[in-house]
Amino acid sequence: MAKGNMQKVLVAGSTGYLGRFVTEEFKRQGYWVRALARNPKKLEKVGPFLEPTVKDQIDEIFLGEVTKPETLRGLCDGIDIVFSSIGITRQRDKVGFMEVDYQGNKNILDLALRASVKQFIFVSAFQADLLKHIAMVKAREKLVEGLSRSGLNYTVIRPTGYFSDMTEFLKMAISGRVYLVGDGEKKINPIHGADLAKVCVTAVAKQQHQIPTGGPVTYTHAEVAELAFSVLGKTPKITRLPTWLVNPAVEMIRPFSKHYYTLAKFFTVAMQLNFDAPKTGTHTLKEFYEEIAPQFVKKPH
Numbered sequence: 001m002a003k004g005n006m007q008k009v010l011v012a013g014s015t016g017y018l019g020r021f022v023t024e025e026f027k028r029q030g031y032w033v034r035a036l037a038r039n040p041k042k043l044e045k046v047g048p049f050l051e052p053t054v055k056d057q058i059d060e061i062f063l064g065e066v067t068k069p070e071t072l073r074g075l076c077d078g079i080d081i082v083f084s085s086i087g088i089t090r091q092r093d094k095v096g097f098m099e100v101d102y103q104g105n106k107n108i109l110d111l112a113l114r115a116s117v118k119q120f121i122f123v124s125a126f127q128a129d130l131l132k133h134i135a136m137v138k139a140r141e142k143l144v145e146g147l148s149r150s151g152l153n154y155t156v157i158r159p160t161g162y163f164s165d166m167t168e169f170l171k172m173a174i175s176g177r178v179y180l181v182g183d184g185e186k187k188i189n190p191i192h193g194a195d196l197a198k199v200c201v202t203a204v205a206k207q208q209h210q211i212p213t214g215g216p217v218t219y220t221h222a223e224v225a226e227l228a229f230s231v232l233g234k235t236p237k238i239t240r241l242p243t244w245l246v247n248p249a250v251e252m253i254r255p256f257s258k259h260y261y262t263l264a265k266f267f268t269v270a271m272q273l274n275f276d277a278p279k280t281g282t283h284t285l286k287e288f289y290e291e292i293a294p295q296f297v298k299k300p301h
């Protein structure tokens with residue numbers, strides 16, 4: 001149970017890549033942690049991108065499903081700070097981005113307002129203004145609008161790409177060839193979940209509504225591809241796909257799968273932009289690739 005003036009935090013998204021690191025970081029910094037989970041078994045295992053087991057870092061597990069408000073009663077009661085990284089990435093549920101990334105998080109926000117939570121920390125995307133035509137970003141930015149009108153102290157963390165997503169380059173390198181969109185010279189400083197978690201936790205009590213952030217090293221996409229090959233000890237084989245070819249090709253996915261279309265659109269549009277955010281953290285992509293490559297070579301995701 002919480003002692004004295006210990007701050008109480010709700011982590012929504014605790015079973016995911018970022019949520020696990022955030023759970024761990026809140027606990028490390030002395031918070032009492034309630035974790036929302038629909039599948040708590042996940043909390044007992046290491047994640048697919050080597051994110052930590054967090055069951056022992058959690059004071060209370062709240063079983064619930066963000067898309068079913070009737071399962072969330074009491075979720076924010078007694079809570080000072082809500083953190084949410086809930087959203088669709090690789091999940092294959094039959095629900096869309098508006099239902100999860102927006103409405104799911106809105107259900108939590110409504111409960112936070114009723115429970116007099118002091119701060120809501122939400123994760124959206126870096127340079128969202130340039131990505132708002134993509135369903136995933138549109139849904140998250142709709143929640144950001146709701147937060148800004150709510151009267152609650154809120155913070156939107158705006159990260160570049162996570163190391164978990166940078167495994168896409170590694171997977172391509174494992175299969176023999178990396179395909180880049182455009183000339184490969186666009187830049188990104190991706191961030192490790194542990195470094196991003198520190199940004200999320202230190203956002204507590206700040207009056208900063210927007211925190212754009214990325215990792216300590218900026219690479220071009222071609223450099224990321226070369227790094228992946230070098231970690232695998234392979235000669236780089238890189239194909240640069242012209243944008244006039246990629247953009248219409250992605251549109252062709254649309255009639256077949258809204259889900260894959262949105263994900264492909266997000267990644268291909270993002271690869272045509274520079275994602276070079278204010279730098280933080282210590283983890284390098286090289287170390288992460290070296291750590292995760294053996295398990296990917298064995299069994300690519």
Ligand SMILES: NC(=O)c1ccc[n+]([C@@H]2O[C@H](COP(=O)([O-])OP(=O)(O)OC[C@H]3O[C@@H](n4cnc5c(N)ncnc54)[C@H](OP(=O)(O)O)[C@@H]3O)[C@@H](O)[C@H]2O)c1
Binds near residue numbers: 017066095
């Ligand atoms: N990845 C990036 O490069 C990047 C960059 C910028 C911003 N972001 C944003 O950051 C967020 C978190 O990323 P992440 O990599 O930590 O994602 P993740 O590993 O997929 O975790 C997402 C969390 O949301 C929950 N969730 C997803 N669909 C759900 C549903 N239908 N009902 C209930 N819960 C659901 C997951 O629960 P389960 O474990 O039960 O599925 C999980 O706890 C994303 O939504 C994304 O918009 C990501």
